[in-house]
Amino acid sequence: MTAVKPAGEVPKQPTRAELIEQTRQLFEDEIPWMERHGYLLDCGYRLRPRYSPSWKASWSELLTENEDSFPMSSHGNIMDARRLSDDTTVMMKIVARDAEELVITKFLSSEQLRSDINNHCVPLLDILDDPLDSERCIMVLPLLRPAKNPPFASVGDCVEFVEQLLKAVAFLHEHGVAHRDCFVENIMMDGRALYPKGWHPQALGRAPNGRLMSTVPKRRAVGGVRYYLIDYGISSISQSEVTGILGQKQAPELNETTPYNPFKVDIWLLGSCFGYMITEKFRNVEWLNPLVEAMTETDPSARPTAIECVSQFDAIKAQIKFLARAQRLHPLKTELRVLQTVRDTTYLISEAIWTLKFRAKKSLTPFQPTEKGSEPQAVAAEEAETDGQASVKESAAVPQDTEPSNNKTIDEPSKPNPGNPEP
Secondary structure (H helix, E strand, C coil): CCCCCCCCCCCCCCCHHHHHHHHCCCCHHHHHHHHHHHHHHHCCEECCHHHCCCCCCCCCCCCCCCHHHCCCCCCCCEEEEEECCCCEEEEEEEEECCCHHHHHHHHHCCHHHHCCCCCCECCCCEEEECCCCCCEEEEEEECCEECCCCCCCEHHHHHHHHHHHHHHHHHHHHCCEECCCCCHHHEEECCCCCCCCCCECCECCECCCCCECCCCCCCHHHCCCCEEECCCCCCEECCCCEEECCCCCCCCCCEEEEEECHHHHHHHHHHHHHHHHHHCCECCCHHHHHHHHHHCCCCHHHCCCHHHHHHHHHHHHHCCCHHHHCCECCECCCCCHHHHHHHHHHHHHHHHHHHHHHCCCCCCCCCCCCCCCCCCCCCCHHHHHHHCCCCCCCCCCCCCCCCECCCCCCCCCCCCCCCCCCC
16 A cells, blocks of 8 residues: 655655756757767767767766756757768758658758848758658758847847848748748847857857857847748648648638638738837837838738838838948837937947957858768867767768768658749
């Protein structure tokens, strides 16, 4: 018979030693990635030391800044790795072999579309088999940062953000793709110019070694950044009408059974995003209000198309003078005039200093697909020692057109017929 605990008995709390030991173990959803470690290494990708089968935690206290103390994010199907051919940090995402997300991402990363300046879709660098599940595969994508981190600092930051995102959605619609979830969490940026030495892929505010980072330069000081749309998990292609209510934010017309126009949903979502990230937070961006209002009309037929949004914003942008773009963003909460002047002056001085420091640096190269027969660079001896690996293979057989690596086989997604169903 099971003993009955006395009423009001307090459960035994773990000791400090027990808590420390718990933090030194992999979480349950991290274990499958440890099991993929050797296979990915054969394919030319190295997971962080934390996911080596021979890993032993490098810390002995509860609070630590050791690199291997940072677990993966809450999304168990996403993991970071290093591409050995050029020592680049990449992200890996597990998807079903027949997922529409894979079909659309591959289509948007095709050679004929990849070079288009208006293509802001996350590029597909490689496709690998999943050694743990024959019905799934691993998409290899570049490491990006959320567009909201670090936050906007100047009016010019907002101008660039709006312009790039409008052109990004117009590009999608031109090729028959409706994103259907182009809101805050699915808008990323290439942060390499802001963080030349990189950042920890699982801790945005920390350097690759796990240490806290110092101040970060402003976007305009480094010549701006490029934004990307990610996650095509609920996207559609060549469909003028769809159903469903999934996504971060729901447009008024979303319905499980009644069809609606997915392209108009994109317009509403993007307008809502501009409101959430810009017009609802800052005062000196009133020039954006009319466009946001038009994009977020309750009636889908009253909203402009993506191309019309681009044209309207071109006219708005032409009226924003250079000095206005250089202004610090003013929060909605009214600032004392003296305080505002001090902050504006401080911002301009700091931006000038950052500009002198960073503008001379060479421009960034576009993200490149993994190339066949590329030679892995030497890996630091201490990292190889931590991983318990004597060496890595000298090449990863990864075709240029992002077919599966390591001579594995994956079903070829059927090529979509994009058309342009947007009215």
